[in-house]
Amino acid sequence: MRKEFADALSRIARGEEPDKASLVILLSAQPGEEEEALYREADTLRAQYVGDEVHLRGVIEFSNHCRRLCHYCGLRAENKNLRRYRMKKEEIVESARRALELGYGTVVLQSGEDTWYSAEMLAEIIAVIKGMGLAVTLCVGERAREEYALWREAGADRYLLKHETANPRLYQKLHPGMSWEERITCLQWLRELGYQVGSGNIVGLPGQTLEDLAEDLLLLRSLEVEMAGIGPFIPHPNTPLGTYPAGSLDLTYRVLAVARLVLPWAHLPATTAVGTLSPNGRQLALQRGANVVMPNLTPRQYRADYQIYPGKICINEGPEDCRYCLEGMIRSLGRRVGRGPGHSLRYLSRITKN
Ligand code: SAH
Numbered sequence: 001m002r003k004e005f006a007d008a009l010s011r012i013a014r015g016e017e018p019d020k021a022s023l024v025i026l027l028s029a030q031p032g033e034e035e036e037a038l039y040r041e042a043d044t045l046r047a048q049y050v051g052d053e054v055h056l057r058g059v060i061e062f063s064n065h066c067r068r069l070c071h072y073c074g075l076r077a078e079n080k081n082l083r084r085y086r087m088k089k090e091e092i093v094e095s096a097r098r099a100l101e102l103g104y105g106t107v108v109l110q111s112g113e114d115t116w117y118s119a120e121m122l123a124e125i126i127a128v129i130k131g132m133g134l135a136v137t138l139c140v141g142e143r144a145r146e147e148y149a150l151w152r153e154a155g156a157d158r159y160l161l162k163h164e165t166a167n168p169r170l171y172q173k174l175h176p177g178m179s180w181e182e183r184i185t186c187l188q189w190l191r192e193l194g195y196q197v198g199s200g201n202i203v204g205l206p207g208q209t210l211e212d213l214a215e216d217l218l219l220l221r222s223l224e225v226e227m228a229g230i231g232p233f234i235p236h237p238n239t240p241l242g243t244y245p246a247g248s249l250d251l252t253y254r255v256l257a258v259a260r261l262v263l264p265w266a267h268l269p270a271t272t273a274v275g276t277l278s279p280n281g282r283q284l285a286l287q288r289g290a291n292v293v294m295p296n297l298t299p300r301q302y303r304a305d306y307q308i309y310p311g312k313i314c315i316n317e318g319p320e321d322c323r324y325c326l327e328g329m330i331r332s333l334g335r336r337v338g339r340g341p342g343h344s345l346r347y348l349s350r351i352t353k354n
């Protein structure tokens with residue numbers, strides 16, 4: 001093991017304020033001793049800070065319409081080869097009811113950026129689902145501050161808005177018509193409005209460097225996110241990045257493990273994208289820092305069309321299949337399924353302080 005690696009690992013794992021150079025060294029962990037030591041530290045901190053419970057967040061992908069043109073995403077407005085769908089209010093509520101029956105504490109309402117759903121419509125849906133006793137996470141992209149405020153008043157608990165990359169130039173290239181500063185502003189609004197905030201980044205984007213990934217982690221730390229979604233880039237053929245190679249799975253695990261060191265309190269999902277690149281991807285992620293899995297609750301007839309990237313797992317399964325498959329996965333790792341809403345410790349300490 002390189003001495004500089006061992007030094008950086010022990011300093012950062014002890015909770016010393018991370019600097020970019022040390023994070024780059026950790027992210028460049030070599031296969032063998034270095035990676036093993038990194039994963040061991042991440043797993044230890046995971047157990048210490050967030051315990052052995054693995055929280056299940058049922059995701060309802062309620063619309064694949066999108067007004068954006070993100071260069072990596074299959075939902076982009078210019079992809080004409082996608083059958084577009086929108087779930088009705090009743091269908092969304094019905095899916096949430098399935099979540100309750102399956103014992104989930106939280107549903108995640110996710111979609112492309114689809115302004116067909118007015119703020120009021122979504123607020124009504126949120127209120128009904130909250131009334132069932134479920135926690136609600138939203139993941140519907142950038143909207144006006146007042147809309148975020150309305151949803152918060154309707155009862156939404158959390159909001160996921162990945163910053164995608166902390167490199168503003170790379171962000172600009174991949175998101176025509178969008179601005180990195182505006183995305184960060186949205187994250188600040190969400191924080192001010194009292195949401196538990198989730199963000200995160202894609203790993204292995206064309207042109208992305210280890211320095212960029214170190215910046216992603218520093219940004220997540222400065223935002224004090226309650227959750228960080230970190231997944232590999234997967235090329236979608238009907239997008240401008242369709243011919244680029246997928247992000248490396250090993251690099252994704254390293255970013256995840258270092259995220260656990262610098263955000264020890266955070267909920268870190270073993271992402272569907274990791275599971276898509278490798279059959280045991282999510283198991284390995286859970287052993288390298290992750291403590292959340294996001295089972296798909298989208299009704300079977302829509303699943304294949306929520307194609308942010310191709311080959312997404314579980315598109316032929318129904319909601320109950322995912323529930324039992326994941327429970328088995330979690331048990332086989334000697335962990336247990338989390339009960340209740342699974343709010344983050346950071347959030348609970350924030351609200352008791354105020
Ligand atoms: N419109 C919502 C939800 C987007 S889909 C929003 O803006 O938040 C959820 C996430 O999927 C995105 O944040 C992005 O990080 C990820 N994603 C999209 N296309 C991808 C691809 N080709 N490879 C890997 N991740 C992708």
